[in-house]
Amino acid sequence: MTPFGLYYGLTWAKIQEAMCLAVPVKIVSIDGDEAETEIAGVRRRVSIALTPEAKVGDYVLLHTGYAIGVIDEAEAEETLKLLEEIASLSEVH
Amino acid sequence: MKFIDEYQDNKLAKGLAYKITQRSTKTVRLMEFCGGHTHAILRYGIRQLVPKTVEMKSGPGCPVCVTATADLDKAIALAHLPDVIITTFGDMIRVPGSYSSLQQAKAEGADIRIVYSTIDAVEIAKANPGKSVIFIGIGFETTAPTIAASILKAQKEKMENFHVLSLNKLTPPVMKALLDSGEVKLDGIVGPGHVSVIIGSHPYEFIPQDYGVACVISGFEPLDILLCIDKLVEQIEKGEPKVEIAYPRGVKPEGNRKAWQLMEDVFEIGEANWRGIGIVPRSGLKVKGKYEQFDADKAFSVSPKPPREPKGCRCGDVIRGAATPVECKLFRKVCTPERPVGPCMVSSEGACAAYYQYGTPENLQGF
Amino acid sequence: MDDSILLAHGSGGKLSHELVEKKFLPFLANPALNKLDDSAIFEASGRLAFTTDSHVVDPIFFPGGDIGKLAVCGTVNDLAMNGAKPLYLSLSVIIEEGFLLSEVERIVQSIKKAAEEAEVSIIAGDTKVVNRGQADKLFLTTSGVGIIPPGVDISGANARAGDKVLLSGTIGDHGIAIMSQREGLRFAMTLESDCAPLNKLVSQLLEVSSRIHCLRDPTRGGLATTLNELARQSKVGIAVEEARIPVKEEVKAACELLGLDPICVANEGKMVAIADAADADKILAQMGKNSYGRDAAIIGEVINEHPGKVVMKTKLGPSRIVDMLSGELLPRIC
Numbered sequence: 001m002t003p004f005g006l007y008y009g010l011t012w013a014k015i016q017e018a019m020c021l022a023v024p025v026k027i028v029s030i031d032g033d034e035a036e037t038e039i040a041g042v043r044r045r046v047s048i049a050l051t052p053e054a055k056v057g058d059y060v061l062l063h064t065g066y067a068i069g070v071i072d073e074a075e076a077e078e079t080l081k082l083l084e085e086i087a088s089l090s091e092v093h
Numbered sequence: 094m095k096f097i098d099e100y101q102d103n104k105l106a107k108g109l110a111y112k113i114t115q116r117s118t119k120t121v122r123l124m125e126f127c128g129g130h131t132h133a134i135l136r137y138g139i140r141q142l143v144p145k146t147v148e149m150k151s152g153p154g155c156p157v158c159v160t161a162t163a164d165l166d167k168a169i170a171l172a173h174l175p176d177v178i179i180t181t182f183g184d185m186i187r188v189p190g191s192y193s194s195l196q197q198a199k200a201e202g203a204d205i206r207i208v209y210s211t212i213d214a215v216e217i218a219k220a221n222p223g224k225s226v227i228f229i230g231i232g233f234e235t236t237a238p239t240i241a242a243s244i245l246k247a248q249k250e251k252m253e254n255f256h257v258l259s260l261n262k263l264t265p266p267v268m269k270a271l272l273d274s275g276e277v278k279l280d281g282i283v284g285p286g287h288v289s290v291i292i293g294s295h296p297y298e299f300i301p302q303d304y305g306v307a308c309v310i311s312g313f314e315p316l317d318i319l320l321c322i323d324k325l326v327e328q329i330e331k332g333e334p335k336v337e338i339a340y341p342r343g344v345k346p347e348g349n350r351k352a353w354q355l356m357e358d359v360f361e362i363g364e365a366n367w368r369g370i371g372i373v374p375r376s377g378l379k380v381k382g383k384y385e386q387f388d389a390d391k392a393f394s395v396s397p398k399p400p401r402e403p404k405g406c407r408c409g410d411v412i413r414g415a416a417t418p419v420e421c422k423l424f425r426k427v428c429t430p431e432r433p434v435g436p437c438m439v440s441s442e443g444a445c446a447a448y449y450q451y452g453t454p455e456n457l458q459g460f
Numbered sequence: 461m462d463d464s465i466l467l468a469h470g471s472g473g474k475l476s477h478e479l480v481e482k483k484f485l486p487f488l489a490n491p492a493l494n495k496l497d498d499s500a501i502f503e504a505s506g507r508l509a510f511t512t513d514s515h516v517v518d519p520i521f522f523p524g525g526d527i528g529k530l531a532v533c534g535t536v537n538d539l540a541m542n543g544a545k546p547l548y549l550s551l552s553v554i555i556e557e558g559f560l561l562s563e564v565e566r567i568v569q570s571i572k573k574a575a576e577e578a579e580v581s582i583i584a585g586d587t588k589v590v591n592r593g594q595a596d597k598l599f600l601t602t603s604g605v606g607i608i609p610p611g612v613d614i615s616g617a618n619a620r621a622g623d624k625v626l627l628s629g630t631i632g633d634h635g636i637a638i639m640s641q642r643e644g645l646r647f648a649m650t651l652e653s654d655c656a657p658l659n660k661l662v663s664q665l666l667e668v669s670s671r672i673h674c675l676r677d678p679t680r681g682g683l684a685t686t687l688n689e690l691a692r693q694s695k696v697g698i699a700v701e702e703a704r705i706p707v708k709e710e711v712k713a714a715c716e717l718l719g720l721d722p723i724c725v726a727n728e729g730k731m732v733a734i735a736d737a738a739d740a741d742k743i744l745a746q747m748g749k750n751s752y753g754r755d756a757a758i759i760g761e762v763i764n765e766h767p768g769k770v771v772m773k774t775k776l777g778p779s780r781i782v783d784m785l786s787g788e789l790l791p792r793i794c
Contacts, residue, residue: 021129021313022235022287022343023716024096040094040713043648047212049242050352059096061290061343062717064182065210066239069290069349071096076342080099083316086323087108094713106776138778315776441719452771452781 022061024071027054037062096342100314101137109319110142117146117326124271124414125283126264128155128442129313135451137315143322150277150414151447153267153367154285156231157184157440158412161366163400164260165190168229170395171258172203177393178221179205180214181229184440187433191401211243218247218255227389230257235287237261237378238352241359244380244387258389259380262365264288265296266376270367272304277414281325283318284310286340293348294336301334312340359384368436369409408435411444418445425449465559470589479587483564487572492548492583500583502548504607509544511535512603520567520597523637524652527600528570530728533657534679535604536578540659541675541731543614543666544606549575550584552601557592567598578657580604612666618673619694623762624740626733628661628747629654629755631683632711635725639718647717651710656729661750668746671736678732681785682724686732687770688784698770700760700782723772724785734762 025037025044033049037060044062048054051067060067125131131151134140140149153159169190172179179195186195186205199205204224208214211228218226230240240257247255264285271277284297289310300308307328311321321339328334338344356378365377380388402409405423410416418424418437428434430449437443468475485494492500515531525533532549539546551571555564575582633654640649658677665672674694678686683705691698707722715722729752735743740758747753760772770782 021719022290024094026095039716040709041649041651042710042713042717044717047239047242049246050238050349050355052351061287063235063287064239065212066242068235068238068287068352069343069345072342072345076096076099079320079342080105083102083105083109083320086112087105090108090111094709094716097716101775103776136774136780137776138774138780139776141778142776450781450783 022063022068024059025062027056027058027060030054030056035060035067037067097314100312100316102316105316106142106319109316109323113147113319113323113326114144116323116330117144118330120146120148121280121326121329122148122150122278123281123283123322123325124150124152124277124279126152126154126268127283127285127288128158128440128444130154130283130285130311130318131444132442132447132451133313133315133318135447137318139315139318139322142319147322147326150279150417151411151444152414153271153370153412154233154264155412155437155440155442155444156233156236156262157188158408158436158443159262159367159369160185160188160231160260160436161368161400162191162402163397164366166192166397166400167395168258169193169195169198170397171227171389171393172198172205173201174393174395176224177204178217178224178226179203179229180208180217180226181205182231183207184442185229185231187439188436189403189433192398211239215243215246215252215255218252219250222254225254225256225392227256227258227393230259230261232261233264233285233288234291234356237360238291238349238355241355244359244384245355247387248384253386256387256389256392257380259360259378260365261360261378262367263362263376263378264292265299267367267370267373268297268300270370270373270376271413272300272306274413279306280329281307281309281334283321283325284308286310286312286317286343289338289340289344289348291349291352294338294344294346297336301336305334307334309337309339310344312343367412369412403434406435408437408445411437418448421445463561465555465557465561465564465589467557467589467591470555470587476587479564480585483561484568484585484587487568488575488582488585490581490583492581493585500548502583504547504605506610507608509539509542509606509608510603511538512601513538515600515602516596517638518596519638519641520563522641522653525655525728526567526570527598528567529574529655531600531602532571532574532578532580533655533728535602536580536657536659537677537731539604539606540662541614541677542608543612543662543672543675544608545663546578546580546604546606546659548583548605549580550603551582552586552588554588554590554595554599556595556597557589559597564598574657578659609666611670614672614675616674616676616690616693619690619696619698619734619762620673621696621762621764622737623673623734624737624758625687625698625700625760625762626735626740626744626747627683627705627757627759628658628731628733628753629729630706630708630711631678631727631730632707632715632722632725634728635682636711636714638726639714647714649710649714651708651714654727654729656752658729658731658752661747661752662731664750665733665743665746668742669735669739671739672733672743673736674732674734676732678727678730680726682722682726683732684721684723684770684782685784687782690732690734691770692768694762695767697763697766697768698760699763699773699779700770701773702775703773704757704759706755706757723782737761
């Protein structure tokens with residue numbers, strides 16, 4: 001008997017595993033080298049084998065099931081501040 | 094969504110666009126390495142926000158697109174072996190090989206399954222002890238550590254039926270090859286954000302030092318890309334090319350050391366065959382001898398017929414930035430997402446697919 | 461009765477009759493069906509609308525519904541999209557040997573509930589059983605007939621430059637709810653499919669406006685495909701604004717994770733309405749009064765330029781083409 005369930009993946013021709021892209025998700029709990037993460041209400045289990053330093057509450061970049069890096073929130077703030085400055089300068093003109 | 098929405102802000106985008114327009118006095122030729130960047134640029138209409146002085150070309154950063162036909166033929170041949178389950182990232186299955194495709198092989202009875210993660214591939218191997226599971230390992234440095242992790246996991250669990258066909262490629266060597274060829278004159282490179290999360294910024298130092306080309310590492314939200322372009326324009330206008338990180342929330346100069354460790358443990362560097370470019374020395378990852386039981390190349394032997402490239406397909410030129418998809422005679426007329434001739438139209442990160450899906454500056458005139 | 465479907469349930473004999481009498485009739489009972497004649501007889505005059513659909517959704521039971529509810533709503537909505545008041549449905553079922561009888565009952569209950577809400581009756585039916593492995597659990601086919609009130613002329617070919625494009629609510633809910641159940645994706649959320657019958661909403665809209673030109677539900681292929689279909693059929697251009705298209709946060713997040721664009725994801729309880737600009741605001745207000753139109757919005761307009769093409773102004777300002785979905789985004793979504 002063909003297990004239909006396992007063949008669905010074959011026609012997901014448009015699903016972009018997006019080899020370049022990674023999604024920022026928040027760690028809600030850690031269990032060994034796995035973590036339960038959340039983004040806007042959607043929860044997903046990920047491997048933190050590549051980011052053993054990650055803590056609960058950290059945001060990590062999720063790529064093909066693994067957290068590849070911990071997001072530096074202070075840097076994120078700095079970047080936004082810089083962008084705000086640039087925007088306000090442009091308004092002056 | 095945190096760390097996404099803030100970087101799509103309309104007002105901040107306009108601010109950056111204004112600054113770039115004011116600052117840019119001469120033509121700058123930029124290449125975005127990553128397919129993900131090409132898509133984001135078209136999806137958000139970045140080209141319409143930056144001045145005409147900023148020219149953008151897409152590069153070879155699409156793992157599916159740069160997989161050589163010969164390697165794809167090998168994967169298809171492996172799929173036809175008895176008791177083999179092929180596991181692969183999605184886009185690969187529709188790419189036309191020389192005589193067939195993974196999708197066609199599946200229709201002919203091969204067991205081929207799309208996975209989202211190497212974790213899934215390992216689980217399929219665990220669930221099918223009587224079969225050999227081969228994971229088609231495409232990708233750059235973002236994905237290589239995940240493949241290394243999967244091999245280590247398979248070893249830890251004493252699995253004997255999990256193998257990787259290592260087609261992983263490295264980013265800095267192919268950038269060097271492109272710059273060496275001189276085929277496309279570049280002033281700046283939009284560096285791949287998530288590859289850089291892993292490798293950091295130091296590996297790109299040769300770009301300004303040896304070639305005088307600016308290199309700014311970018312995230313993937315529209316504001317990230319605009320900020321990157323702003324910094325590139327700034328560097329080029331000043332004549333001071335260097336490596337800069339415009340994505341500091343994700344990229345540290347030293348990268349992800351743990352990921353590096355895993356990669357160094359499992360892989361060694363060898364040559365790799367890049368579609369459209371050919372053999373580039375020291376640009377590919379091969380499974381090390383100590384993990385050879387997980388190396389599909391050691392465990393299986395297939396002899397596919399000599400490869401042949403699809404007639405008229407200019408994927409190779411598009412990959413090197415030497416042509417845009419609209420310059421390919423087959424684009425839209427013969428080659429479409431439903432009936433792709435080459436991988437650039439199949440892959441979600443292919444330039445041709447992006448141009449097809451989101452339109453081009455040419456056909457958006459007057460909107 | 462045993463607890464699973466046997467081949468004999470489809471043979472037309474005793475077990476078949478038992479299946480119909482115990483698992484279908486008690487829930488779907490109506491005078492025409494109860495007769496159990498070879499065909500159902502009814503009277504109707506005027507312009508009739510007729511439609512058919514097969515349903516192969518996987519998984520059969522999903523958050524917010526199941527294949528039964530989907531089937532009824534799908535057919536009811538097809539009729540409603542031409543302005544028809546749906547009247548009667550037929551129901552054909554193909555069941556795989558071994559499927560649980562309790563699940564058959566659960567699906568029939570769902571069909572009953574959906575039919576009651578939509579105020580339609582199932583007046584004809586058929587059941588077949590195939591060997592294990594020859595069908596994936598259960599497939600349904602529904603056909604439906606409805607009556608179009610006099611003076612109502614709604615068609616995909618009727619859009620005109622100057623019309624406004626309205627959307628009855630958030631997009632991507634159904635497709636993402638289905639995806640969350642699929643193997644290999646492993647994500648959890650509280651999102652449910654938006655599967656719903658829209659015929660009453662359509663009647664309410666027709667009460668406030670006689671200048672609705674097109675109605676269409678963006679099912680497979682999502683909003684992007686539907687807008688392109690309408691643009692082509694009417695030979696007009698459509699311009700929409702990304703910022704105006706309502707999308708739930710969870711759907712946005714799931715789409716980020718999966719690399720999908722919400723405008724390409726299937727919906728089963730939403731509709732696009734194209735109407736004369738003068739009536740747009742009151743149609744929008746009327747949509748908002750119905751729970752199925754709660755998040756309705758005016759998302760764009762019909763224009764003369766680039767006929768057959770759809771263009772979207774992105775959040776950032778510049779425009780880009782919106783193409784029809786090509787290839788298979790999500791198989792067996794409905």
